[in-house]
Amino acid sequence: MPSVLITGATSGFGKAAAQRFAKAGWSLILTGRRVERLKALEEELSEQVPVLTLALDVRDSDAVTDAIGSLPESFLPLTCLINNAGLALAPEPAQKVALQDWHTMIDTNITGLVNVTHAALPLLLKNSEGASILNLGSVAGQWPYPGGHVYGASKAFVQQFSYNLRCDLLGTGVRVTDLAPGMAETEFTLVRTKGNQAASDALYKGTTPLQAEDIAEQLYYLATLPPHININRLEIMSVRQAWSAFAIDRDPA
Numbered sequence: 238m239p240s241v242l243i244t245g246a247t248s249g250f251g252k253a254a255a256q257r258f259a260k261a262g263w264s265l266i267l268t269g270r271r272v273e274r275l276k277a278l279e280e281e282l283s284e285q286v287p288v289l290t291l292a293l294d295v296r297d298s299d300a301v302t303d304a305i306g307s308l309p310e311s312f313l314p315l316t317c318l319i320n321n322a323g324l325a326l327a328p329e330p331a332q333k334v335a336l337q338d339w340h341t342m343i344d345t346n347i348t349g350l351v352n353v354t355h356a357a358l359p360l361l362l363k364n365s366e367g368a369s370i371l372n373l374g375s376v377a378g379q380w381p382y383p384g385g386h387v388y389g390a391s392k393a394f395v396q397q398f399s400y401n402l403r404c405d406l407l408g409t410g411v412r413v414t415d416l417a418p419g420m421a422e423t424e425f426t427l428v429r430t431k432g433n434q435a436a437s438d439a440l441y442k443g444t445t446p447l448q449a450e451d452i453a454e455q456l457y458y459l460a461t462l463p464p465h466i467n468i469n470r471l472e473i474m475s476v477r478q479a480w481s482a483f484a485i486d487r488d489p490a
């Protein structure tokens with residue numbers, strides 16, 4: 238039975254991915270910080286497949302190394318790692334942002350992703366043919382926008398780290414993909430605005446954002462491609478989102 242380790246399984250893409258992989262009979266290792274949500278997901282899915290939940294903050298390098306380094310044999314070898322835990326904070330312009338918010342994004346989206354990858358690599362390499370590392374990047378890692386500052390930069394790191402991992406893993410059979418979604422309706426904007434439900438609702442109102450299930454379907458597709466195929470980067474947007482013109486600073490009329 239193949240197994241998948243999903244970080245940030247308590248919400249959004251991670252939760253939908255857990256449900257999608259369970260439907261296909263994969264064993265699940267699910268992580269996140271919110272224990273009650275992990276328990277609820279375990280209750281929901283453990284009737285279908287073996288589920289192991291780990292309450293884990295990806296920023297805590299020692300805890301990540303210990304937890305992933307001591308996974309039960311029944312969940313090994315690992316077939317797929319989904320590095321999904323992440324967040325954006327502070328949609329304000331860079332010059333108005335609290336430094337701590339920048340640190341939190343770097344610690345989670347970069348250091349956390351690196352912590353988990355380092356711990357999981359030996360487990361993926363145990364039976365590497367067809368194994369995958371699926372990293373959640375973002376369109377923000379490729380395209381700049383106001384208020385993107387450190388969030389976009391952290392996702393640019395995810396892209397380049399994914400590509401560089403591919404170089405080192407060449408010959409092992411382990412695939413690596415930077416999956417880069419655009420606007421998707423999850424708790425992402427609620428977190429970004431520190432709990433402003435009205436702002437979150439306003440962003441998604443009157444349009445058709447991607448849904449968590451859309452991304453879960455892409456993750457499942459990537460993990461189950463024939464083992465000789467590696468999609469390096471998959472950028473995906475709602476048909477109702479696109480780029481805009483360059484902004485220009487003009488003198489007053």
Ligand SMILES: NC(=O)C1=CN([C@@H]2O[C@H](COP(=O)(O)OP(=O)(O)OC[C@H]3O[C@@H](n4cnc5c(N)ncnc54)[C@H](OP(=O)(O)O)[C@@H]3O)[C@@H](O)[C@H]2O)C=CC1
Nearest residue numbers: 245247248249250269270271294295322323421423424425
């Ligand atoms: N929604 C969007 O528009 C897009 C999102 N993304 C990326 O997709 C990923 C998932 O986002 P999405 O599902 O939308 O957002 P959600 O806010 O719905 O989910 C984020 C998940 O990350 C977990 N998480 C956050 N910080 C930590 C931490 N320090 N340690 C462990 N887990 C953590 C949360 O769990 P808990 O709080 O329980 O720890 C939660 O399960 C992120 O990396 C995001 O940057 C990329 C492109 C578009």
Ligand SMILES: O=CCS(=O)(=O)O
Nearest residue numbers: 375376377418419420
């Ligand atoms: O990564 C999230 C999508 S966006 O907010 O940067 O468009």
